[in-house]
Amino acid sequence: MRLRSGVFASSCLLVEALGVALFLRGFFPLPVRSLPRSEARRDPPAEPAPPGSGMVSNWTKIPPPLFKKVVIVLIDALRDDFVFGSKGKQFMPYTTQVIEKGTSHSFIAEAKPPTVTMPRIKALTTGSIPGFIDVIVNLNSPALLDDNLIWQAKTAGKRIIFYGDDTWVKLFPKHFVEYDGTTSFFVSDFTEVDDNVTRHLDRVLKREDWDILILHYLGLDHIGHMTGPNSPLVGPKLHEMDNILKKIHISLLSKEGESSLPNLLVVCGDHGMSETGSHGGSSEGEVHTPLLFISSAFEKRSGPLTQPKLVQQTDLATTLAVGLGLPISRNSVGNLILPVVGDKTMREQLRFLHLNGFQLSRLLQENTPAYEKDPGYEHFKIAEKSHGNWIKLYLDGNNSEILLNLGKKVLKQYLEALKTLSSSLSKQVAQYDMYSMLVGTVIVLEVLFLLLLITPKALSSRAEFEVPLSPPLFSLLFYLMCLMLCAVHVIVCTSAESLCYFCSMSWLTAVGVMVLISALMCGILSAIGKILESSRVPVKNPVVSNSSWSEVDVLILAGTIGHVLSLGASSFIEEEHQTWYFLINTLCLALCQELCRNYFLLKEGDPQHSITLKQSFDNVKEAYECKNIDIPAAGDSKLGKVTSSAEFIKGSDKWISLASPWIILICCRLLRSLNQTGVQWAHRPDFGHWLTSSEHKSELSFLAAVSLVMIFILVQRKCSLVSKIAMALGLLGVYSYRAAIGNIIFPWQRDSKDISKGITEARFVYVFVLGIVFTGTKDLLKSQVISADSSVKSIGLWEVYSGLVLLAALLFRPHNLPVLVFCLLIQTMMTKYIWRPLKFDAAQITIMHYWFGQAFFYFQGNSNGIATVDVSAGFVGLDSYVEIPAIFLTAFATYAGPLLWAIHLLCYLSSEVSSVLLLPSLNCAAALYREAAKIILCRWVTVFC
Ligand SMILES: [Zn+2]
Ligand SMILES: [Zn+2]
Secondary structure, eight states: OEEEHHHHHHHHHHHHHHHHHHHHHHHSOOOOOOSOTTSOOOOOOSSOOOSSSSOOOSOOSOOOOSOSOEEEEEETTOOHHHHHSHHHHHHOHHHHHHHHHSSEEEEEEEOOSSOOHHHHHHHHHHOSOOOTHHHHGGGSOOOOOSOOHHHHHHHTTOOEEEEEETHHHHHSTTOOSEEEEEOSOOTTOSSHHHHHHHTTHHHHHHOOSOSEEEEEEOHHHHHHHHHOTTOTTHHHHHHHHHHHHHHHHHHHHHHOOSSSOOOEEEEEOSOOOOTTSOOSSOOHHHHEEEEEEEOTTSOOOOSSOOOOEEEETTHHHHHHHHHHTOOOOTTOOOOOOGGGGTTSOHHHHHHHHHHHHHHHHHHHHHHOTTGGGOHHHHHHHHHHHHHHHHHHHHHTTOOSHHHHHHHHHHHHHHHHHHHHHHHHHHHHHTOOOHHHHHHHHHHHHHHHHHHHHHHHHHTSTTOEEEOOOOOHHHHHHHHHHHHHHHHHHHHHHHHOSSOOHHHHSOHHHHHHHHHHHHHHHHHHHHHHHHHHHHHHSOOSSOOOOOOOOOHHHHHHHHHHHHHHHHTTSHHHHHTHHHHHHHHHHHHHHHHHHHHHIIIIIHHHHOHHHHHHHHHHHHHHHHHHHTOOOOOHHHHHHHHHHHHHHHTTTSSHHHHHHHHHHHHHHHHHHHHHHHOOOSSTTTTSOOHHHHHHSGGGHHHHHHHHHHHHHHHHHHHHTTSOHHHHHHHHHHHHHHHHHHHHTTSSOOTTOOSOOOOOOOHHHHHHHHHHHHHHHHHHHHHHHHHHHTOOOHHHHHHHHHHHHHHHHHHHHHHSOGGGHHHHHHHHHHHHHIIIIIIHHHTOOHHHHHHHHHHHHHHHHHHTTOOSSGGGOOGGGGGTTOSSOOHHHHHHHHHHHHTHHHHHHHHHHHHHHHHHHIIIIIOSOHHHHHHHHHHHHHHHHHHHHHHHO
């Protein structure tokens, strides 16, 4: 059967997508789930029955609530050191006083990654650990269907009021008696989001018609995203929060009568923030958040303040359920925070712990077939038994020391059991579905092999090839393989201990997948057979394989393969920037060696070669001289190429050329210290932090100004006059935008004036970006449609490029502007002094551009984690959140490095082609074509022979 290569490629793509989808489904672990909440559930006994007949515990229901009103203040991105560290002492005096001397319990709650708001809210309310899949739906959160605290409270008739981030309203659409959601997308708004919450506060605190009040403050998170945790804006915001806490606390205290239950104020964060101010990853700053319980029910603290204990974020749901007298959410893996109920009697404390243990062990039963062997379950059973004994003693009226000591022992046993149960439940979340992953991998690998075997044929002139189909042996093999795989499938699925996605598919689909795998396998085998067959035919003219691979070629090949192999290890992915830094540094050294050889050795060593080259260049020069028209843009580069190539032995260019790899190395070293990235060492101080701290504003302003001037100098040389002016005005606009939003200052401006959103300034720059890109596109179209003059084309491309540079300058934070400068500088030096003299072919140039593009991705401070994505770029010049531009701008700012290098590659290649082939006027065309063809032929021959 013959197949067009297009058809073949698209079917390969389809099968590949299927394999990847199956793999991903197995790779993203399913969260631990209990049965749907609609199903009837057995009520847990509130206390285990004591051993022996006749004696029954009189507590069989859920215990009554311990608190009357509960106020939960969730401050988005509240890091633990904002409260417990020096910042807390300075800016949150009231809270600090309550922590140190008041009636409170303070903890550090550890959030599990992904530290993104929506999964964290789910964790706080359900007590379960959402999977990574929740990050994807973070932007569009549907209603929460799992059992959760809010639902339980509503069912129990509690009236809940909510103000703040509208994620809550989406998650709990009909749960609140009153709510006001604010959108969290407009990150550059620091005050309005919070004022929107606070304005309701006075009115609500006066009222009596609510039981639970939830406030979610977003301002701190926005400040973090825009300016980082060390910004001068953080202090005032913390102070604002402190005043709000004070107001709520005083009001709650005043409401407490003698007879009624005490009230509870909970202060927590959903996640922290990293040193750059964003979140999503697992650095210490991101996962550690403060958790405060403030209530008059607790004893006043005395004695020296100790470091707060570490608890899990999921523990809050369980603790609040107990505090509010609600059933514990069924998917919760949290443990009761014992100090919160520490002032209750021993019997009550044991009862709470038993409830928690019972819920956890039931969740374990529903998720693991072999739950009875789990150490947590065993511990719980032992604790339950001693609890029964304790109750027997208690009911006997024994009130001695023995009872108390035994109680303490049971308490300890329970705590131990809870801990083990939680950890074995949490471990399940991180368990991969190996079978699905394996099937996905097999499909992907088979397609890969098939492609590798068949590509040489598909690339041949006919662009079609024989699909190897069924000699009798293979059809037999095919049936055998199908049978075998189906048998394996049945065995795996019947013996699996945990749930498996691929097994849960219908058996018809599964058989289909097996048939596909077998068919691919047979295809591969017969393709191999064909290749072996054809290799047996003696080769008539052996290939002239006198390979002359230069060091650069070897490095490029080894680097590419090495990088692909390194992706097999997770730490190489986490620290991928190191790989790229290493590769480009090595590349610079190899280029340096190549240059030295060209300048010093080639003259003596290979006179033949240099003479032919020289001749050919002379001819090219003649050809150019035929043409008297001055071409402003390409002229410089084109003649630069010819002269530097033809007379590369003499002149000052030689020394600049020799020095340029070293200059590039120095640039890379400087860039490296600008942004610390990766996972392991991301928290280390770097130059970027030094610049962004508030004391160094004038240094940052100076650096930004110099960078913008440098950008102008480097970009303008190939632009038309109009674009030059637009570029200059645009860069001025960039500076005034950054000054308007308070990142940098004008020299005449002493103290920071009031900060605006800089909408006008940013839009001013957008106008020029669009103008320059439009002019460039117009030139490009003109060169395509009307004239064949490709100088217009290369000017057009360059203008599009410079427009994007201007956009990047606007979106980059001021401390990252040097990245843009060095990017342009390295591109200029490489083009002029390295690539042109050394005459690399298109493939080599492309790979080098790719390497530098990747390195610049990391120089910008990006990493493979989502925490380093700078979402503030999506709000530059926008008044409110508009989805499509925001996503486009964020993506552009994140991938600016690779993108600019890719477009530079286009510019370079098109100017290369035009300088050799297309530029000259028609009179000289013939002469030039002849010579150019010779050059190109020469180059390809030297490369391939
Ligand atoms: Zn958040
Ligand atoms: Zn955030």
